[in-house]
Amino acid sequence: MMDQIKWGIIGCGNVTEVKSGPAFDIVDNSELLAVMRRNANLAADYASRHGVPEWYSDADKLINDPDVNAIYIATPPDAHESLAFKAMAAGKPVYIEKPMGRNGAECDRINAESKRTGVPVFVAFYRRSLDYFLKVKELIDQKVIGEIRFVDICLQWQPYDEEVGENPKPRWRVDPEISGGGHFHDLASHQFDFLEFVLGPIKYASGIARNQAGFYAADDIVMANFEFESGVVGKGSWCYTINKEQREDKAQIIGSKGRITFSFFEKFDIIVETAEGTEVFNIPYPKHVQQQLIDSIVKELRGEGKCPSSGETGARANHIMDWITQKQ
Known part of the structure; x- marks a missing residue:
């Protein structure tokens, strides 16, 4: 210790x-x-x-x-x-x-x-330790929306200015030799890690990854289907070449009695819809978003607790993205 x-x-x-x-x-x-x-x-x-x-x-x-x-x-x-x-x-x-x-x-x-x-x-x-995402997990664990049926993710993100135009300046995130992929690889890793945290292991995933706009070497659009060991199924779409007005970050977890709608990236409302009505939880991120996870690491190293994000759980997101982009 x-x-x-x-x-x-x-x-x-x-x-x-x-x-x-x-x-x-x-x-x-x-x-x-x-x-x-x-x-x-x-x-x-x-x-x-x-x-x-x-x-x-x-x-x-x-x-x-x-x-x-x-x-x-x-x-x-x-x-x-x-x-x-x-x-x-x-x-x-x-x-x-x-x-x-x-x-x-x-x-x-x-x-x-x-x-x-x-x-x-x-x-x-760090989403495994943030109050916003822990609330989503709590709602699922308490079966507020009943038995989970499926998951739907949509992430549409505008390109960075330096990635477009006649003389684009590539960022390391869209250089596969450095990052392993494109913005999908960077951002979807958070999404799949959290989904496994709340719904258990994904046993199967497949997809299509393409470069449509030609701004850089990495894929800029990805479509995927996936299935959890529990039988819950999911689909997702990621596009990084749209204008700012089209930007969307929306995730839905649909159950037998309702749905939870939330965002993965800095939108703070969680919307719960059931037969009883609609309830909204607003839970902003803390200033230092990794603080709660770092605290759990320190506690584990001191023998006082357990960090929810280990090397074993962290590797899972990479394998899922490999399946989807057909890299293994």
């Missing part, structure tokens, strides 16, 4: 500015001691702005810092496997940004190494 969890961040980019980074110093028995970014000036700037004692431009130096005893890997997915192996070799628990890897095989190798070394791995599927 560990006493004080002393974190080092590898890859202190945008996700660490508010969503995760500050939370390491807010959670009890946790502190952020060091950050690393390949650009030394940016690493130093982050450390200065966030009051972090040490910064590095070399990941190996951060991993081997004797004062750091846990590693948060917040790089793009192409570096997750190699950095996780190095952290585990140093005996330091690993918290990996989602998606856990570029594909299911990478995730499986990380988990196999975790099992071999006994060093725990966690994945940043």
Whole structure:
């Protein structure tokens, strides 16, 4: 068991500015001691702005810092496997940004190494700890809408300005060599992880993934069907080349007595419709959305609780997306 969890961040980019980074110093028995970014000036700037004692431009130096005893890997997915192996070799628990890897095989190798070394791995599927999503789970568990029949997901997202036009500037998220796929790979990982959290394992998934607009190499539209071991079935559509007015983020879980409508990305209403009427729950996200999950990691490392997002659960989203995009 560990006493004080002393974190080092590898890859202190945008996700660490508010969503995760500050939370390491807010959670009890946790502190952020060091950050690393390949650009030394940016690493130093982050450390200065966030009051972090040490910064590095070399990941190996951060991993081997004797004062750091846990590693948060917040790089793009192409570096997750190699950095996780190095952290585990140093005996330091690993918290990996989602998606856990570029594909299911990478995730499986990380988990196999975790099992071999006994060093725990966690994945940043923080919706498993957010009050908004825990409310959705509570409504399902209490059978407010009866027995669950099917799930319907629709995510339509406008392209980023730099991805379109005559001279598009690709982002790493739409470079399959770096991210493993496109925006589907980035965003749908959250969706499938949460669906398995509330409805159990998905046993089958298939789909069509295509690039229609030609803005980048990755797929920009995906259609999928999937089935849970419980017998619940689902379908989903993801399109990333529409205008802003068409943007939609809508998920429905339909049961024998009603439906729950909610959003996966920063819309805070949960709408419950049954024969008794309609009820709306408004539950905003906290300022640091990863704080509650990080707290659960710290508690597990201290022997005081259990984190709901492990390497084993984190790998599942990658395998489901592989099935849908026919990558394995």
